[in-house]
Amino acid sequence: MEEFNASKPIYLQLADRINRQIVSKELKAGEKLPSVREMGIKYSVNPNTIQRTYSELEREGILETKRGQGTFVTEHEDRLIQLRENLKNEQILSFVQVMQEMGFNSYEIISGLQDHLSKYDEGDE
Structure with missing residues (x-):
């Protein structure tokens, strides 16, 4: 099981995990x-933390609670x-920021991505 990062509230980390599970199907x-x-x-956390996670995702329209049936x-x-x-956009932004901080320009980033992704293109077909 993944550990929690001390710099971000646990309920938001759990929300991120659920969002990733939804996106990955x-x-x-x-x-x-x-x-x-x-x-x-x-997750070895207080049920109140889970309730806060579910409430946050419900507020965002990701989850729905059906009275007497549960959360979906x-x-x-x-x-x-x-x-x-x-x-997708959050991950791209984070990746580009890190690459730029390391001194890579747009051309180097794009060319590196193209090289990396071309290794996987054969597997997709």
Whole structure:
């Protein structure tokens, strides 16, 4: 199990994990999430922290709570597409910032990416 980073609130780190699971299709649209208690045990955190995570993701439209049934991944495809785009853009921004801090220019970054990705293109076809 991954450790938590002390510089970011645990509930936000858990929200990030759930978002990544949704984008990677590990969690599917309409899928039920474990109860607050079960998640608390799984991640060894207080159930109140899980409730805060679920509430935050519900506020963002990623999760939906159905009274008496539990918490589910939204079935709103447009919201899931937006989540995927947001995560992609965050990762790209972070990557580019690190590369620029190391002194790489745009051409070097793009050419390095193209070289790296070309190794995987054969596997996609």
